[in-house]
Amino acid sequence: MIINGVEIEDTFAEAFGMKVSRLIITALEPAWAKRAAAAVSGFATSVIACGVEAAMECEIDPAHTPDGRPGVSVLFFSVSTKELEKQLPRRIGQCVLTCPSTALFSGMDGERQIGLGGKIRYFGDGYQMSKVINGRRFWRIPVMDGEFLCEDTTAVCPAVGGGNFLIIARDQRTCLHACDAAAEAIDPIAGVIAPFFGSATRSGSKVGSKYKMLSASTNEAFCPSLRTVVGSELCDGDGAVLEVVIDGLNADLVRQAMRIGIEAVCRLGTAGGIRKITAGNYGGKLGQYHFRLHEVLA
Amino acid sequence: MSGIELTLRHPYAGILDASAFLPERLFSLSTAAIEQIEVDVGGQKEALGHFFSVSAIESDRLVIQGPVMNSCRWGAEMSCGRLIVECDVGDEVGLGLRGGTIEIRGNVGSHLGCGMRHGSITVSGNAGDYVGAPSLGQRRGMRGGIITIEGNVGQRAGDCMRRGTIIVHGDAGDYLAARMIAGTIAVCGRVGKQAGALMRRGTVWAPQLQPASIVSSFSSGQRVQIPHLALWYRWLASIDTRFSHWAHAETYAHRWLGDAAVQGLGEFLSPIAA
Structure with missing residues (x-):
């Protein structure tokens, strides 16, 4: 040809067959959402040594994010659900929780769920609160610019x-x-x-x-x-x-x-x-x- | 599934225990069998057919035509279906509700939704004391589901509430959210005295809240941004158009934390402009 x-x-x-999860990061300004996305998808080029392959999927208009703020969608691929379960809380804890004004939401539906906020809530040292809204549980973790809002779990799909x-x-x-x-x-x-x-x-x-x-x-x-x-x-x-x-x-x-x-x-x-x-x-x-x-x- | 309508034949003396009137039970029976169900009225057992005429209707609902003010335990332990009571009712409606929908088109007595786990209860009128509180002999109140009251509620709404949502479009009486463990209460009207007494966790959202209503062992109010309010407002707007003006509201609020006498992580939120 x-x-x-x-x-x-x-x-x-x-x-190869892999497992994927989509997360939505929102922030007060689009630039901060992108910075968080860049951080959380850094060192994620190959599952060979990074554990996950991740990158920003797209920007999301405020009208279409859960909290009405500018957002980005990030896709995480890994060889197994177990590996995603290990990698995501680690990356979120170091790259999204730390990024000013951000909030984190699950971006896909699926029967298999893995922990997000449920794993990093302990950073709140007892002052964390959970809130169930429309059947979805969110964790409110007090941080120095207010509260970090993070969904309890996210779905994993083939x-x-x-x-x-x-x-x-x-x-x-x-x-x-x-x-x-x-x-x-x-x-x-x-x-x-x-x-x-x-x-x-x-x-x-x-x-x-x-x-x-x-x-x-x-x-x-x-x-x-x-x-x-x-x-x-x-x-x-x-x-x-x-x-x-x-x-x-x-x-x-x-x-x-x-x-x-x-x-x-x-x-x-x-x-x-x-x-x-x-x-x-x-x-x-x-x-x-x-x-x-x-x-x-x- | 065809529905059933029960119409009261004549007034009765005593309190009618309506815990047998469950959609999941009645829908599996013939009209004749329903009329033979034993009902406790004032301690006396009588056949249901003695008090109510039974007819099939074109819907999937169990509809009750009263008046049945002297009655209790409508929808107790109900797990599915839709129960509509077209008049005022007494205490313990939705006791231990496990699923389905209860609509009361009138006023209800005390202990509405006590110990409920799932499902929804809507009251078009007022509700008495202890909405969403523990059922008798229990330590924890409602554990899930949603209760919506168009009118006012009495004292101790959300007492020991563990999870779920209560929405009050009118006023709330004294001791709102007392001993609350978790969950969310919205009060669109005024709030009575001693609100939040011994509240451990949970949220009360009340736009018309006056600081004097809150028990004195709460922190002084401070202006904070609460990110999850964005989700809360959008959800409220999605379930009731009367909240639609909140859909894009700012997420700033005055916040009082307490009760310091116990765990101290309950919160009262009164929204403010940015």
Whole structure:
């Protein structure tokens, strides 16, 4: 398949079943809500070492937030409910509770609930209060700018993580511009995030390593500097590769985000230095979701 | 499910115990079987049919046509369905209510919603003392659900209340929220004396609150921002259009904390402009 001169390799992205929770952070001013979102989704690029993959999903108009203040939605993906249950209170306690004027709400419904405010209420040292409004319990924790309002629990739902495509370009600058185009295209889609900053990572990995203590290591087949010494996937003139990683609430959203992202990159075309689009997989043996690029773009 | 209407045939002497008049019980019986149910009136057992005519109606409700002022325990331990009483009733309406809806289109006596756990009770008139308080022999009051009273309530509304919501559109009598453990009470009218006596936790929201109404062992009022009021106002507006002007109100309030004689984390909130 060729789009605007760019070859789309006949391969697939291998993605995994994950667990997701959506939180809504509100604040007195939009900037403070975004700061809290940036803090709580920091160091959350990959479940390999961060525990969760997280990013801001979208800004929310005050008319649509629970407390009528400016807000943002943040999606958190993890490999298990247990891991989310461990990570969320820790991140909220250090990044949202600490951020002036913020309040925190669950942003999705689901049967499985994990603790939020119920876990961090003890910061109130006995002065915390709970309030049940319309069947939902909230914790009011006294802090130095007033009260931190935090919903007691949030829902956890099944999701899909690890959708991806690789951009092979003439050089690093071209590849960066392509990632910017992909990020801009994917950003408006609700229900998906690209957990790496700028949507892309340069350290695409393979499973395992020659060193026993590592579970993942560099994907040498896509390293331009090793092209002549390993079984490379790159050709002459391929100067840089970046991987766009996508997590979504379901497979359809991941598929949609991949298609829109790849189309945005292909619009730059060979004239813009884009040489090829491919995808990362592990031979199809690890992930339950296989997104074939030709089918995604059909 | 077809509904049932019970219409009083003639006045009776004594207090009628209405705890047998439950939608979930009556809807599973035939009209003839309903008429055979034994009812306690003034300590005497009589067949229900002796006092009420029974008829099927086109709805999913149990409707009572009175007058049955000398009656008690309407909807006691009710778990589902909709009970409508079209007249004044006596004490202990909704005693230990576990679900469903009770509508009283008149006034009610004391101990409304005592020990209730879930469901809702609406009273179009006034209610007596001890709304949402513990049922006799119990230490804790209502544990969930919502009670809405269009008129006034008597003394000790929310006494030992553990959870749930009471909304009073009129005035509240003395000792409002006394010994309250948790939950929320809204009083749109005036509040009587000694409010909050021995209150441990919980919230009373009262726009017309006068500081003199609150028991003296509360803290002095201070102006604070209460974030959860935004949610509270929106919820109030969603359940009753009379609260719609609160939907986007500021979340500042005068707040009194107490009762310092006990745990001291109960609060009275009187909203103010930013």
